Amino acid sequence: MSATAIELLPVPSSSIAEIPSLVAGLRTTFDSGRTRPLSWRRTQLEALLRFVKENGDALVAALQADLGKPELEAWAADIGQVTTEAKLALKNLKKWTRPESAGAVPLMGKSFIMREPLGVVLIIAPWNYPIGLLLSPLVGAIAAGNTVVLKPSEVTAHTSAILAERLPDYLDTDAIALVEGGVPETSALLEQRFDHIMYTGNGSVAKVIMEAAAKNLTPITLELGGKSPCIVDRTADLAVAARRIAWGKFMNAGQTCIAPDYILVEESIEEELIAELEKSVEEFYSGETQENPDYTRIVNSRHHERISQLMEGQEIAFGGATRAEDCYIEPTVLRNVSPDSPIMQSEIFGPVLPVLRVKDVDEAIGFVNQGEKPLALYLFSADASTEERVLSSTSSGGVTVNGTIMHLANAKMPFGGVGPSGMGAYHGKHSFETFSHRKSVLRRGFRFDIKMMYPPYTKRRTEMAKKML
Ligand code: NAD
Numbered sequence: 001m002s003a004t005a006i007e008l009l010p011v012p013s014s015s016i017a018e019i020p021s022l023v024a025g026l027r028t029t030f031d032s033g034r035t036r037p038l039s040w041r042r043t044q045l046e047a048l049l050r051f052v053k054e055n056g057d058a059l060v061a062a063l064q065a066d067l068g069k070p071e072l073e074a075w076a077a078d079i080g081q082v083t084t085e086a087k088l089a090l091k092n093l094k095k096w097t098r099p100e101s102a103g104a105v106p107l108m109g110k111s112f113i114m115r116e117p118l119g120v121v122l123i124i125a126p127w128n129y130p131i132g133l134l135l136s137p138l139v140g141a142i143a144a145g146n147t148v149v150l151k152p153s154e155v156t157a158h159t160s161a162i163l164a165e166r167l168p169d170y171l172d173t174d175a176i177a178l179v180e181g182g183v184p185e186t187s188a189l190l191e192q193r194f195d196h197i198m199y200t201g202n203g204s205v206a207k208v209i210m211e212a213a214a215k216n217l218t219p220i221t222l223e224l225g226g227k228s229p230c231i232v233d234r235t236a237d238l239a240v241a242a243r244r245i246a247w248g249k250f251m252n253a254g255q256t257c258i259a260p261d262y263i264l265v266e267e268s269i270e271e272e273l274i275a276e277l278e279k280s281v282e283e284f285y286s287g288e289t290q291e292n293p294d295y296t297r298i299v300n301s302r303h304h305e306r307i308s309q310l311m312e313g314q315e316i317a318f319g320g321a322t323r324a325e326d327c328y329i330e331p332t333v334l335r336n337v338s339p340d341s342p343i344m345q346s347e348i349f350g351p352v353l354p355v356l357r358v359k360d361v362d363e364a365i366g367f368v369n370q371g372e373k374p375l376a377l378y379l380f381s382a383d384a385s386t387e388e389r390v391l392s393s394t395s396s397g398g399v400t401v402n403g404t405i406m407h408l409a410n411a412k413m414p415f416g417g418v419g420p421s422g423m424g425a426y427h428g429k430h431s432f433e434t435f436s437h438r439k440s441v442l443r444r445g446f447r448f449d450i451k452m453m454y455p456p457y458t459k460r461r462t463e464m465a466k467k468m469l
Contacts, residue, residue, distance in 0.1 A: 012160045012180035016188045022177055023192040026120045026147040029174045035145045036117065038093055044142045044171055045086045045093075048135065051170040052083055058162055059131060066130070066156035068297035068326075073251060081132030085139040088411055088428055093143055096432045102440070109444035115436040117145035118219075119195030124186060124209070126201040127155035127299055128255040128349075133200045133223075134163070138176070140431025146196075147175040151189060153201075154182040155299055194218050196435060200257075202347075203420055221424035221434055223257070224417050225347045228376040230260035230404065231364045231390065234269050236380035241402070242276030245353075245378070246284065248404025250331045253296040254351040255303075258376035258397075260404050261347060262337070262354040264364040270357050274333055277353070278318045281331045289330055290323065298327040298350060307350035310343040317355065339367070361386050368394050373419035378404050397421050 034040060052059070059079055063069040069078070089096075102111040121141050125134035134152050141148045150167075152160040164180050179185055190197075190212035199209045200223035213220045232241055249260050265273050281289075289295040298304040304327045311320065311332065319332030329351050337344065337354035344354065358364045361381070368377065377396035381387055387401055397417035400407045408415050408427075416425030426434050452461045 012154055012157050012164065013185055014164075014179045014181055016181075016185055019179065019185070019188045020192060022179070023120060023149065023189070023194075026149065026175065026177060030117070030119050030147045034172075035142075035147055035175050038097060040172070040175075041093060041142055041145055042090060044176070045090050045139065047170040048139065048142070049083060049086050049090075051167060052079055052086075055162070055166055058166070059159070062158040062162045063131070063156075065158040066127070067252070067255075067299055068293075068295075069252065070294045070296065072294075073296070077251065077256075078129045078132045081129070082135040082139065084411065085136045085428070085431065089139050089143040089432065092429065096143065096429055099441075105442060107448060107450055109442055111440065111442040114439045114441055115144065115432070116439050118435055118437055119146060120149070120193075121146045121196040121198065121435060122149045122151065122189060122192075122194045124151045124189075124197070124199045124201065125153055127153035128252060128257070130156040130159040131163070137198050137200075137426060137431060137434075140426055141198075141435045142176070143432045144435035146435055148177070149189060149194075150176070150178040151186055152178065152180065154180065154185075196220070198424075198426075198434070199223070221416070221426065222422050223415075223424075223426075224375065224420065224422045225257045225349070226372055226374045226417070226421040227261040227344075227347055228258055228374045228378070228396070229364075229368050229371075230263045230378040231361060231368075231380065232263060232265045232269065232273055233361050233379075233381040233383065233386055234266045235382040235386070236269075236402070237382070238269060238273050238276045239279075241380040242273060243280045243283075244403050245380075246277055246280040246331070248378075249353050250281065250284070250295070250351050251405070253298060253329065254353075255296070255299060255349055256405070258405055258408060259349075260353070260376075260378055261374075262344065262356060264356050264358045264367055266360060267357045270335070270355065274317045274335060274355060277333050281318070285331070290321070290328060295331075298329055301327060303327075303350065304329065307348065307352060310348060310350075311352055314341065314343065314354070319351075361390065365390060365393050373397075373417070373421055375417045375421035376400070376405075376407070395419070397425075 060071050060074045063074045099112040099114050102113055104110050123137045130153050152163055160180050164178050193216045196219050197213050198221040203224045206222045206224055245260055285292050308322050314334045315336045317333040317335040319330040321330040332352045334354045337356050373395045375397040377399050379390045379401050398407045411428030414425030414430040415427040416422045
């Protein structure tokens with residue numbers, strides 16, 4: 001299959017009527033204690049790795065049919081998330097689950113923190129990295145010993161179908177279920193009581209999730225998006241900066257939650273940066289993206305139309321071609337973009353990169369701080385004091401200095417947003433923690449029993465207590 005052959009499938013769906021009994025079944029499994037032993041968790045994580053290994057080609061084909069995703073990006077940025085996370089969890093499971101000493105409490109006893117599974121969790125994923133964003137949270141949920149409902153995005157229907165068809169052959173289906181579908185199926189799921197919900201997607205739907213979760217006081221993790229700025233100052237190596245920005249932006253045709261959304265560049269270097277961006281795009285794709293298997297399509301005609309409309313009336317520095325039949329939009333850079341234009345009002349989520357001129361980095365900081373806290377922020381500067389100033393005077397989910405995207409690749413760091421870009425975080429041990437309850441335990445012995453703690457609270461006992469504080 002050609003990497004650019006997007007095929008549309010009807011929206012997949014599971015039976016809504018069966019959802020209550022499905023969730024009840026997962027609760028029965030959880031209550032039975034079956035998912036608690038480390039041996040069960042290990043078996044499931046190993047099975048997940050086997051699933052990826054044995055079905056890799058089919059998964060790549062599904063991603064290509066849904067998004068025209070290049071094979072390398074399918075592996076490195078999507079499927080690879082699952083294997084990296086699963087291997088890390090398998091290696092560290094014993095360490096993560098070991099009770100953590102919290103020291104001794106004088107005259108009381110020893111205390112420790114115990115990780116326990118939360119129960120039945122729901123993981124709702126979007127379409128842009130439809131395997132990684134569904135199955136890498138699953139790793140954390142399994143590692144923590146939960147039962148799970150997976151809800152893949154209906155937008156990437158081929159990927160949803162292959163996951164629904166083949167995952168049950170590998171995983172414990174009494175503990176891990178997959179529900180296909182769109183709004184009706186997700187709404188039916190949200191009527192059930194879960195012990196945790198993890199949602200990755202846009203901020204409007206996040207409010208629906210939060211409202212539904214509130215009815216049962218269910219804790220949630222929200223992995224959202226926003227307009228991630230990219231600041232470039234005059235000390236930056238512009239050729240390297242442009243290459244790294246173009247890579248982060250045009251990978252997956254800009255449909256990446258932490259893609260640089262727009263550039264704030266010091267005016268003296270604007271033209272040189274734009275020229276370097278053009279050179280990078282030329283080098284990446286040899287000047288041809290329409291039939292190029294290394295370049296992804298826009299996921300569907302609705303998004304194609306939305307992004308095309310955002311380009312209307314803008315000054316195009318390079319790029320700008322669109323083709324509705326196969327949801328193609330050329331890597332595009334815009335110049336002289338007004339902060340008030342529609343493209344600057346919401347996350348672009350496509351291969352269009354506005355460049356806005358600023359006098360200096362302080363103006364860029366002011367601009368960023370006027371907007372909502374983004375999921376990622378990028379700074380290109382060789383000046384340490386500028387880096388310090390930007391890091392300490394802006395807030396974002398994460399930052400890569402002199403690069404884009406890559407802060408996400410270190411599983412030792414929590415990945416998540418702040419404010420409107422998200423709530424909670426995951427990756428590596430942080431995923432395990434997200435799906436665990438940290439239970440504080442104090443263990444006392446029977447031998448020492450301090451009588452002065454108990455009533456009657458005589459004057460003498462009160463005085464002694466006051467002296468001890
Ligand atoms: P989407 O349309 O696939 O929706 C995500 C999920 O929400 C799907 O499973 C869908 O079925 C469900 N859903 C949609 N409408 C719903 C409703 N009314 N009620 C209940 N469930 C509903 O994906 P999307 O939202 O278009 O994803 C793109 C957004 O996700 C962007 O804003 C992007 O920045 C963000 N994102 C964030 C991350 C992250 O890690 N922070 C990763 C990827 C994408």
